[in-house]
Amino acid sequence: MNSRMNNWLIALITTLLFTVSMWIPDAMSASKPPIVRIGIVQDGPEGRLPDIRGMVKEEILRVTEREFDVRFPAQMTVHGNWKDADIKKAVDTLLADPKVDLVITLGHLATNYVCQKGKLPKPVVAAVVVDAKLQNLPLKDGSSGVKNLSYIDPFISFERDIRVFREMVPFRSLVVLTSRNAVESIPWLEKYFRRIAQEYTIDINIVPVEFSADQALAAFPSDTDAVYLFPLAQLPPGEFRKLLYGLILRKLPSFSLLGGADVEAGVLASAAPKSEISRLTRRIALNVQRILLGEKASTLKVAFPVGEKLTINMATGRAIGFYPSWSALTEAELLNEQVERVERKLSLESAVREAIAANLDLAAQNRNVAAGEQVVNQARSSLLPQIDLDARGAVIDDDRAETSGGVTPERSLTGSVTATQLLYDEDSWSNYSVEKKLQTSREEQRDTVELDTIRNAAVAYLDVLRAKTLERVEKDNLRLTRANLERALVRVSVGVANRSEEFRWQSEISRNRANVLFAQARTRRTENRLNRLLNRHLEEQFATIETDLQDPLLIVSDPRLLPYVDNPRNFRIYRDYVVEEGLRVAPELLGFDAAIGAQERILVNAKRAFWLPSFAAQGTVSELLAESGEGKRSSSQSNLDDTDWSVGVFATFPLVEGGGKFATIKRAREELSRLQLERQATAERIDQRVRSALHEASASYPNINLSRSAAEAARKNLELVTDQYVRGLVSIVDLLDAQNSSLRADQDAENAVYNFLINWMDVERAAGRFDFLMTQAEREEWFQRLQEFFNQAGVEPIKR
Template sequence: MKNLRLLFLLTFIHLLGYSQSSKTVTIGILADKSSEETKPLLAKLQNEIKAVVGQSATIVFKEVLENGFNNELAKSNYQTLVNSNADIILVFGVVNTIMIDEVDEYSKPIILFGSANSDFYDFDEDQKTSTVNNINYLIAPFSYTDDLDVFKSLYNYKKVGIIIDDFLPGILPVKNLFNNYFSKNGGSYTLIPLQKDGSITSDLNDIDAVYLAGGFYLNDNEFKTLVTTINSKKLPSFSVYSKEDVEKGILASNQPETNIDQFFRRIALNVEAIIEGTNASTLPIYLNYKKKLSINYNTAKQIGFPLRYSMLAKADFIGGENDVKVGTSYSIIDIMKGVVAKNLSLDVERKNIELSSQDVKTAKSSYLPNITANGNGVYLDPKVAEISNGTNPEFSTSGNVTLEQVIYSEGAGANITINENLQKAQKETYNAAELDALLNASVAYFNALVLKTNVAIQNQNLQVTKKNLEIADQNFAAGESGKSDVLRFRSQLAQNTQSLINAENQKLQAFNTINQLMNNPIATEIDIDDAKISEGIFENYKYQDFLEILDDPKLRPALVKFLVEEGNKNAPELKNIGYNMEATQRNYRLNNLGRFVPVVALQGQYNLAISQSGKGTIVPEGFPNAPDGTYNVGVNLSLPIFQQNQRNINRQTAKIQEDQLLIQKENVELSIEKNVNDILLDMTNQIANIEISKVSEETAKESLDLTQNAYAQGAVPLIQLIDAQTNYLQAQLARATANYDYLLTSMQLERAIGYFFLMNTEANNQDFIQRANQYILNNN
């Protein structure tokens, strides 16, 4: 009884001590090392503790004591706090963890959150607390061996390089752990010491994968250098730490986003419990959260890591800071210029221009001389040769050169003019094809952008489904919902995964179209730059300024009229008709009065007797010798009188063709006017869609968040959450599509007026804008 009273008295005194000091509680902190990145975390932890403890105590934090990974200094720092006025000691870091583990008794309450993972804790499966007086371990589900299992399932490595802090093998049995693991699971490993400055001594040449088991204290630049080194070797990598490492360029991790809020809240609650008199030995030691595999798809592309569709359901795919473009990333200007330079269809049209140039050369060649050289060898009957008196020898060879030169021909001149106009018309046919190709390039670019955005949105939607499935699992475990909700979301997960696969394949098909337009090998890996209204190359595509004109009943008609006039002036189709009209009219004149103009030609011939032999070569006396060479020159005039009525028929045909061209010209002008009006109406609709889609997406997102919270609390049924998710997905797609549709319609307007701003100089564009402004002012 006396002992019982003594125990009660001691407990009362112990509790009284806390009660009397409740107004001021001093907390000491031990750390291995701090950095610029960890200082904000320390402030966050301190604020969390103060917030949780509230008015029950005034919290005072002592200066953080660091050991710099030195075990002796760690012991000294700990003893300093034990001997100080610190009421509670918070301990962080693997060196401090080892040091604390070697202490026999703890005279002050300690909360330990070390960096050593669960592989090195030998607790019974059912043990929930430390059971050691005055100490509370906080153990997160970090495990080297579990990570290596997941990494192996992701990539079947043969020899993995394990990057680990250089001081760690000296204080933890990591070699024994890895030796035991690889002896049971196959494969091999090598330890790669990580220096304090983030450098490694290994060249990484004899390994096929990297497991990052250290580097927690690296700053951003040091970590980036390490990641760059790993990825430059095209090695798959896996991090022991959080999803943030994946966002910074590591290939994968099986940890979720940093649960720092959860960690700090648990520490703060445990501090509060100790202040209220709870012994640290009775506080829970495990921090449980669901692991989640994350993969950086940009890093995967960079190192050539094969991504399988089967990974989509179990992994989160993210881009992150290491957004390395694989292959060439094209802007819309790159694609448009590439199409003009290399598109095969345009190459065909260019060849047509060359062919028309050949027709012009052929027509002009009618005025070039036609020179013909002939050679003859003759054997004559000797009897005849003998009586020819030397004029026709038995054997003779001779040659002649004939010249024919057209001096004037109405038909030849007309043919030249006609073919020159047809060549110009062919150039305008090419110009129209080029404008169409530029529009097709724009369509391909924006279609690819829509599909690329769709991939990102479908991926986000997949993550929302995964979150909803987690909520459904939690509700089912808590008895707040039935198994049917879980099954419904699993079905939704499969559907969303298929949607993401389809979206990815559609995006790749769009990239194939761009490669085809640019005459790239279809398998070429490319990417495309994003396009934003009023930014970058689309800085002048300010729809608000455009809307003011379109919305003004006084300004809009003037704008339409100006654009129609510009379209008529620039349209290669109208220029093509104009040149064809000139060719037709020239053909009409040729077959009308031109048929009465004679053809004047010059003709000449030179004959040369080369050799004579045999009988008949001797000229009798008294007969003159014939000259060896003779020539003749003449002028020829020809005038066709009647050519089977072909001239009249040709004249009538030319008149019909002229009428046809006039009808085509009127039709093209009407089409330009219609297209301009229709496109401007479309742009008005799309401007409204842009503004509406913004509000719609924001509202849908807020509705989804509220519905998720309500579903987690059992306040709304499953179908309402699915509807909210579907609405948000559609709102996201609508907003992205609205922006791209506006820019694409702008390109269609530019095609309608025959002027692409992105393919002209800034000076030309400003001149166009000034002319438009002046025209609108003059017509109002």
């Protein structure tokens, strides 16, 4: 029994081992990913365009890793040597090869050929479409609708390019440069161009290009005034550069279908953005993956919008005498704009210091102060010795001359020198004292204008920064609207929406472009205002350096300030401190103090006029220079010589002035009372101005974070609604509302920063000092006085 059991167990174990040994190879074989061989067709060998085969292979391998064993046999990566027949043969060979599982076309001509073939024997990803409408590619419900065909449509449009090009340059005779193979492979091309020419009332001449720039240029009609370039992939890089140089020599504006890369090379403009090769290779790889996973190529969506972005090469523009219009500048990216030639750079501090040195209003006040110094000197001069020279010629009757004893000859010529020195004259001393005080008032008036100039220059600079920022926001919104137009075109192409959405977005683009123009005008206007304040030519360009809340020149960036304003009680004490500081240094009040001092001296003078005479000493020396006739000194019996002199001291007191002295003293008192009242009113206005400015700043500061939070929420909402719009879940109205909300939120967020900084400039103007002009020592003293003020109030701010 045991023996039988043992034999049975041995047989069972042997059977199991045999079964497992037979199953393991099959299981191991089943775990290996299936092998997929992919063929690639290019139009020709390496040309002027980047070879993306390597990137496509790497991306496909990365996407399909662990799912498929993708291979790219060397003999299955072929090209057609830029010949139409060879390209077709290469495509047909790979399609007929049973070892090839999938074909990718990476050339314009190969893509066009495979898309025109109809049903295909195996899956094809046609990756390089030029203009799907021009090429008349098959389209059904957003897909190719053709068995085994999947192509990638970047939504580039020759017709759109012509419209944009004509907005830039009003040409009449256009040359279209394209490869000869393209002309031959698209038989309806000439008919399509004739329709476009008729629609835009222009002449279009096709010039086939092969491998020579000179041959292409020689074929231009004599009346050519603009050139449009298709990809021209087969043209060697050197010949392409020669072609562009030839266009520039002929002063011909050029426009490229391909995009920003051609503009960087020297083409004048393009409406297509610079090619995002990584994005294209990713899309190719994803299409391959979906096909290998079982999806039908004919159902894959073809839409791959690259967007619209006008790019202009300003170096080419200058060379051919072209400059973009205001309309083009609203959204164009300008290459080689030569902004580096703008050597003048301004920061907040440098703009203010330049205004102090050059502002004409302030310069006029400086001249007023300089003139006032001479008024003081003039008043002082009456207190110093006065010397007068006098010459006198006289003729008297002879009998009087004869009896004068030589004192007054009949005919005489006399010269004299008189010196006068006031010993004390109340009017003169009062005038001198008053003018000195009035000079102090003039200086304080100058300081008032200087503070206003500093504030105005700072605000003007911040307004320039604000205008530039809002211009950027408007341009970003325009780009977003263009992107939404591309999304709408995709929705229309797949049947989710009708063309009314396309037209609505085009209307939005026009409105956004107008907003950009207004924003640009606002920027120029603020720059003109700042240049005027700096006494510069109004159109002189300058670069700006951004200023924000973290600028170390601003005291609000100092963390020591926060504890003094972080609660209502502390902020109230802080307001009292700033008011006290403002009243202490306000030049308006110091000017009134000087004027009041002058008026008090006038009142003293008016009182002294009732009892104080004026005292003066005077000496005169005269010389008889010539005499004749009767009574000459030389013929008389007198002992008089030719020199006479006299010295005297005088006292003068106006006894009666018809009540003038009483009127003068009353007027002086009224003027003094007026100045005192005006000073009090000015002090109240300064107090109110400081407190109002601080209240404005206290509201605008927290609004910065609130506005930023709102803008971030609006952006997230826009992203969500945009995604839903692309998926067909919401309408255009929802997206427009989200976009407009995001735009307003972005504008509010940018405005919030500059509103606070401008409010802070108003605080500092009201307080009579600007912290970004303070030295570090002055700032430390300011904080010390602030702490002492809080100590006197019995409050110790909590350092957080």
